[in-house]
Amino acid sequence: MTVNNGANLSKEYFISYLKLVREAKSFSLEQAQDYMVNHFFKNNYNIYGKDSYCNFLQAIDILK
Incomplete structure (x- = not known):
């Protein structure tokens, strides 16, 4: 998936x-969470901004 770095x-x-x-x-x-951290975020939680990472964590909570 292509991601625009400027968007949350x-x-x-x-x-x-x-x-x-x-x-x-x-x-x-x-x-899946580990995969996303390694491949999507490239081990840099702020690569797409703090709000995006917070939304990632909320998504994990919802799926639990």
């Missing part, structure tokens, strides 16, 4: 993305 990514975006990763790779939620 929504909870809904991350819910969809996490569901996609889980389904495509047959991952648990924890595995």
